[in-house]
Amino acid sequence: MKASELPPAIARGVSQVDFQVDYRTALCFIVALFVGGWQFGVFGLLGAAVATLTAVVLGVSSDRVTGGLEGFNGTLIGVALVLYFDVRWVTVLLVIIGAIMGSVLTSALVALLGPYNLPTFTAPFCAVTTIMVVGAPAFERIWRGRSMAAPPSAAYPGRELTFTDLWQGLFNGVGQVFFQSKWYVGLIFLIGLAFAGRLVALSALLASAVGIVVAIVLGAPAADIGAGLYGYNAVLTGIALTGTFVVLSRLGVLYAVAGAVAATVLTAFVTDFFKPVGGHTLTWPFVIVTWIFLAAVPAFSGLRRSPT
């Protein structure tokens, strides 16, 4: 692999979070991160770069590296750790350690999931970040006076749902994949997705809406819905199941809706499950649901996996 191939590989390491390789998508995503806050852009790229370089040094096959498949978990590790542990030198160290761990875990999962034809998705990011966040209180230098991040609903318990929650939640569901909770940042991500294809952007928006509807019907707090917290796992699941990994069909769309509903229900589960130990929801619901929904496809004569 040539050195000149590294920058595009790292850029694709940002867009691959949403399964995309188009360079315009990648640019939009990077812009969105910087609009969300310079630290998200810098630490996200740091994570993607360290993860990608680790893969190169260890000798991962070059098509995975250039496709950005070795970088995207590093991106999210960088963004998540700077969010939880602030801009500090120890955070830089943690992102480097985390991205290396995530890189090894990626290759391990490629081997373990290969026989079942399942991608790693963001599982390495989820695992490494959960390990760091749950373990952090044991380390004085990381934790120092920090406390568990509370969900938006903690500040506004019992608040009524407003129209603002609805439309901002729709965009935030797209942005929260990268921990962003400003609606216009979500919109930039959505524009990036549109460069990858109209279907992708449409799937994302509809899945975000499905997440919101399920959350309203079951009675989730309004502030969390408005922040997009019940949408982002549905968004990733929705994109994955409509055309990306499952061939598009009428039944396939229903299947994707079921997946988005399941991801929303799992969001509440993962959040509550990790509460006693201070873990975060991350994209665990998407990973679990989409693995299950893809693993099940061969048993169903009505559905087909996309050729990879």
Add this chain to the structure above:
Amino acid sequence: MKASELPPAIARGVSQVDFQVDYRTALCFIVALFVGGWQFGVFGLLGAAVATLTAVVLGVSSDRVTGGLEGFNGTLIGVALVLYFDVRWVTVLLVIIGAIMGSVLTSALVALLGPYNLPTFTAPFCAVTTIMVVGAPAFERIWRGRSMAAPPSAAYPGRELTFTDLWQGLFNGVGQVFFQSKWYVGLIFLIGLAFAGRLVALSALLASAVGIVVAIVLGAPAADIGAGLYGYNAVLTGIALTGTFVVLSRLGVLYAVAGAVAATVLTAFVTDFFKPVGGHTLTWPFVIVTWIFLAAVPAFSGLRRSPT
């Protein structure tokens, strides 16, 4: 598949919880559920029907559908959710969502466990119900003033073991597979098992006894023993390991006893593990123990798997 094949498929979806397909067993089980409470019968059948129909719509192979293998997790999801969330419209919605999720998870596990020749057992039910119960407090409409169900021992701490605990516990160990805690309901289930074969009923009864003995020796609370809470996982493990999935032999019986002991020990573990997040024990101990005990069989020259 013809529409006329659906009702027997759904009925077998009740008896397959205990690995049985005999229609008399299925009828006894359905009667037992209604004797336990009309809501258990109705929601159990609802869950079995939705799960079976989902499998049909998605195109699962018809021998699995007609054998009831696509329905039994739905049955338990229905019974469990009406127990935890009462007779309400939101519970109907949850059972439908849960049965669909359970159906997809069943097909995913069939694919994932296939190479190891392991059945899904009640894992889809355990997973879906745990997700629903742990996640429920996040949803106002589901939770509304509800609190975690306390075990019987909470009301009678330190009570002495009585003869009534012993003999009722023996039958309740059979009934608790379906969350039933009246001894005569357990007896109806046992009669149903007898229709499937004398060995099956005997295994169930002996395994229930093993669970009680282990619980007494280790010092579990009398009220929980009497309610059958330390027996039902041993019962399922016992039936599975004597003749059903392992060829019957002298060593095989010892192996089944070891499995029943392990399931009883795991009952305490799973109960305590889920306590901080409000999860329930369900049949996790049986699933974990029996998967392990079956996966190990090929390594043992003294034991053999039953031909399927």
Add this chain to the structure above:
Amino acid sequence: MKASELPPAIARGVSQVDFQVDYRTALCFIVALFVGGWQFGVFGLLGAAVATLTAVVLGVSSDRVTGGLEGFNGTLIGVALVLYFDVRWVTVLLVIIGAIMGSVLTSALVALLGPYNLPTFTAPFCAVTTIMVVGAPAFERIWRGRSMAAPPSAAYPGRELTFTDLWQGLFNGVGQVFFQSKWYVGLIFLIGLAFAGRLVALSALLASAVGIVVAIVLGAPAADIGAGLYGYNAVLTGIALTGTFVVLSRLGVLYAVAGAVAATVLTAFVTDFFKPVGGHTLTWPFVIVTWIFLAAVPAFSGLRRSPT
């Protein structure tokens, strides 16, 4: 298998905890356990014997038995349970039940991990001991007035790191694999490792140092570092990745260092994760990290698995 082959098989069941089969290593380890406390020696050998005998009775292939691969999880189960539940008859019973469960789980994992060419490591010990310790409060006869063991740092919060912590921590990192926290017991284990090969002892010592450095940099409590609690998982990971399961090379050493770092970070995670339910860290971090690092090797052209 002849009866005379049993004692050496059981002895190797002690040294296999550190992947070694040399009889001098085994003798040193047994001596170290007795120096640590007679109960550790007796219960460790009891666990190894029960586990090995279970494997013989069930008919496991004799090369696994004579190599000590069927005994080492039993050894640790015996040592751990006598540490947590004291010298009592109920502990003897628990060790017997636990060693049988661990033996079956070992064979199950051999089958499940076989396709990926991963050893069981101490996973059966970790699983069985976690099950016992988390489940114990449910059983009056086991628990009786017991409380969760507190880490050394609980007694000395905020104490400064001393030179004694450093050099004793280095040896304790080797001894804590067997729950031993006296530096000279760790030294006897280290001498045992030296009989197996200079590289093995060197790897152990360096990995222990890596664990200490990472713990200091991230700010772990001094008392825990001195007790070796941040070193023993790094020690096992270090030995496993340098020559034992991965061919030694310059990149391989870097890989092993990354593994030791990851094991130290995971130590904090596992400790915090199990806190709400009273579980212990055990060697979970080593098992998880080393499985992942070995599973990833085939994806890396720069590394190679050792021939087994």
